[in-house]
Amino acid sequence: MSTTPSDKGPGKQADSSGISFTALYTGAVWHRYGLSDDVLTTSQGRWLYHLMTPFEAGSKALIGGNIRTFLLQRHLIIDHLIEQALERGITQVLEIACGMSPRGIRLRDRHPLIHMVEADLPDMATRKAARLLVSGRLGDRHQVVPMDILAESGNQSLEAVVSGVFDNNEPMIVITEGLTSYFSLPVISGFWKRLAVLMQQLPGSVYLSESYLMPQQPFLRGTLKSLGGLLGTVTRSDVSFHFNNDQQARDHFLATGFPSVRVWNPTEFYGHLPIPESRRDPMVRVIEARS
Ligand SMILES: C[S@@+](CC[C@H](N)C(=O)[O-])C[C@H]1O[C@@H](n2cnc3c(N)ncnc32)[C@H](O)[C@@H]1O
Numbered sequence: 001m002s003t004t005p006s007d008k009g010p011g012k013q014a015d016s017s018g019i020s021f022t023a024l025y026t027g028a029v030w031h032r033y034g035l036s037d038d039v040l041t042t043s044q045g046r047w048l049y050h051l052m053t054p055f056e057a058g059s060k061a062l063i064g065g066n067i068r069t070f071l072l073q074r075h076l077i078i079d080h081l082i083e084q085a086l087e088r089g090i091t092q093v094l095e096i097a098c099g100m101s102p103r104g105i106r107l108r109d110r111h112p113l114i115h116m117v118e119a120d121l122p123d124m125a126t127r128k129a130a131r132l133l134v135s136g137r138l139g140d141r142h143q144v145v146p147m148d149i150l151a152e153s154g155n156q157s158l159e160a161v162v163s164g165v166f167d168n169n170e171p172m173i174v175i176t177e178g179l180t181s182y183f184s185l186p187v188i189s190g191f192w193k194r195l196a197v198l199m200q201q202l203p204g205s206v207y208l209s210e211s212y213l214m215p216q217q218p219f220l221r222g223t224l225k226s227l228g229g230l231l232g233t234v235t236r237s238d239v240s241f242h243f244n245n246d247q248q249a250r251d252h253f254l255a256t257g258f259p260s261v262r263v264w265n266p267t268e269f270y271g272h273l274p275i276p277e278s279r280r281d282p283m284v285r286v287i288e289a290r291s
Contacts, residue, residue, distance in 0.1 A: 016150060018236030019182045020124050023099025024048055026178055029071050036102035039135040045100065069276045070284040071178075073266040074210040076275050077286045078177055079103065081264075085173045085206045086111055092172040094119060094162065096147060097179035098128060105132075108142050117165050119147035122156070149179070149191045158194055171204035171291075181212055182237040189256055196257030199291035207258065207289040211249055214241035215283060224283075249285060258289035 021044070028045030030036040052067070059066040082093070082103075091114050095103055098118035108116050118128060129144035138144065143165060151157040155164070166172055174195060180188045199205040215221050224241070232239035243249040246263040253261040264286040270277050 014150075016148075016182065016237060017121055017123065018234075019179075020099070020121060021048075022178065022235060023097075023101075023120075023124060025052065026071060027100025027102075029068055030075065030100070030102050033068075033072060035075065035106070036100070037105050037135070039131050040100045040102055040105075042100065069278055070212075070266075070282065073269075073275045073278075073282060074177060074284050074286055075103075076273050077264055077266060077269055078175060078208045078210070079106075080269070080273055081206070081208050081286065081288055082107070082173055082175070086114065088204070090171050090173050090204065090206070091115060092166045092170055093117065093175070094166070094172055095175045095177075096120070096149060096158075097176050098144070099124060099178070100128065100131075101177065103175070103177075104142060105137060108137065112141075114141070115166065116142045117161075118142075118144045119161055120144075121148055122146040149176075150187075152190075152194070158191070159198060162198055168202065171202045171206075172199075174199070174205065174207045176207075176209045178210075180209055181242070182232075182235060182239055184238040184240050185242045185252075187238065188242070189252075192253070192256045192258075196289075196291070199258070199289075203291055205291045207287070209287045209289075211243060211263075211285050211287055212241050212283050213246070213249070213285060214244050216244070246285060249287065253287060253289050258291065260290040262288040264288060 024042050024045035025048040027040055027042060028049035031041050032049060056066045056068055093107060093114055094117045095101060096119045098120050104116045104118045107114060119125065120128060125144050125146045129138060132138045132144060145161055145165060146156050147161045148156045149158060195207060199207060215224060228239040250261050250263050266275055266282040266284065269275055
């Protein structure tokens with residue numbers, strides 16, 4: 001099951017496990033806002049939640065939005081788009097970089113017939129599987145598997161996981177939430193290209209993810225660059241803002257190989273979904289790419 005460095009392709013970041021602890025913070029946010037299950041709570045997550053609270057309150061007061069604002073925006077919009085895809089008849093769902101996301105639990109509770117596969121780096125996948133196992137939720141239709149998006153071959157690669165777990169004549173919904181911005185654009189585009197190829201083989205498939213636009217306002221731009229640098233140091237990753245605007249994001253996904261791309265601004269869901277509203281243009285966008 002191990003991924004050797006040679007699986008990663010030349011010049012690729014070899015190990016992105018430094019990112020994993022951030023899943024404990026997002027997990028605590030989902031729980032705090034009533035979206036999660038007690039079985040997914042962690043003491044480290046609760047501690048991080050308290051640690052971050054003054055910073056979150058400060059940025060909410062100063063700029064009218066904070067991390068919790070965009071986490072809830074992206075999470076609930078992705079949920080909404082998943083529901084739409086399920087209504088179109090898709091029954092296979094792959095949540096990559098699942099961390100302590102409660103989405104698999106919620107989806108299976110609402111749609112018992114779907115095949116839910118959660119995937120993450122081996123340590124996080126083991127941790128998640130243990131939580132689901134004690135709550136009696138693991139089984140043929142709800143699995144947790146090790147996957148490394150940087151692996152281009154071997155059994156932890158995207159291709160091996162999809163062909164191993166799904167009916168490969170049927171479309172799938174693929175989600176990456178809170179993952180892609182930890183990688184430089186060239187590195188994450190390598191993963192997107194492989195995903196686009198795979199989705200072309202399963203027509204009707206949908207990819208859902210989020211992206212953060214680089215703000216144009218100089219003060220905000222500078223502040224976010226510094227905070228991104230800090231997060232990059234702490235997580236040993238290449239935290240990046242990939243796009244300046246919606247058009248650039250859309251063009252990039254089209255060029256990467258997805259034939260149909262929609263970039264959703266949270267403002268389009270104000271009043272329709274129970275998401276917090278940002279004072280200015282939200283910095284997060286949800287990407288919906290279809291094959
Ligand atoms: C910010 S957390 C997001 C967790 C979850 N999606 C959520 O929104 O709560 C980032 C997740 O990405 C996972 N991750 C980091 N590098 C990865 C890789 N190369 N392949 C798959 N998952 C990875 C981490 O283990 C962690 O669970």
